[in-house]
Amino acid sequence: MNSSHVARNEEEILDALFDSALVVLDSTPQLDTEQKTRALYFSYNLCTCEECQKECGAHINRKGQIRISKKFFHSTLNQETPSPIGLLELMYTILHQLLHGIFPELNEETIIEKTEQAWKSGMTELAKEKLNLNS
Ligand SMILES: [Zn+2]
Numbered sequence: 660m661n662s663s664h665v666a667r668n669e670e671e672i673l674d675a676l677f678d679s680a681l682v683v684l685d686s687t688p689q690l691d692t693e694q695k696t697r698a699l700y701f702s703y704n705l706c707t708c709e710e711c712q713k714e715c716g717a718h719i720n721r722k723g724q725i726r727i728s729k730k731f732f733h734s735t736l737n738q739e740t741p742s743p744i745g746l747l748e749l750m751y752t753i754l755h756q757l758l759h760g761i762f763p764e765l766n767e768e769t770i771i772e773k774t775e776q777a778w779k780s781g782m783t784e785l786a787k788e789k790l791n792l793n794s
């Protein structure tokens with residue numbers, strides 16, 4: 660297989676996942692506009708640091724650069740049948756890092772809670788919008 664084609668494909672999938680995570684974030688009523696806008700300035704790429712080779716799924720630094728574990732990304736995409744749950748897990752992981760970036764002062768426990776809330780409410784709002792469009 661042509662490896663540059665695969666690489667481009669990966670990049671597109673990562674772009675799509677990141678955009679989707681931003682849409683969920685943008686849909687949650689739990690954040691204000693200023694907080695949501697902050698997330699638009701974050702960058703992202705795949706990471707092969709020591710932690711990401713092991714258990715780490717993703718991390719973000721003080722500059723707002725999100726690093727998504729290449730290993731985690733690949734193991735999700737390379738499953739026999741592409742798993743929607745795996746893709747959602749990647750989106751959830753990205754959303755979690757976005758919230759770390761928006762609230763650098765908050766601890767892990769609070770960010771986990773916020774991620775759950777933003778995920779649920781964001782998805783609910785998206786579903787509502789979809790229903791409204793169809794009616
Ligand atoms: Zn890393």
Ligand SMILES: [Zn+2]
Pocket residue numbers: 755759767770
């Ligand atoms: Zn975290």
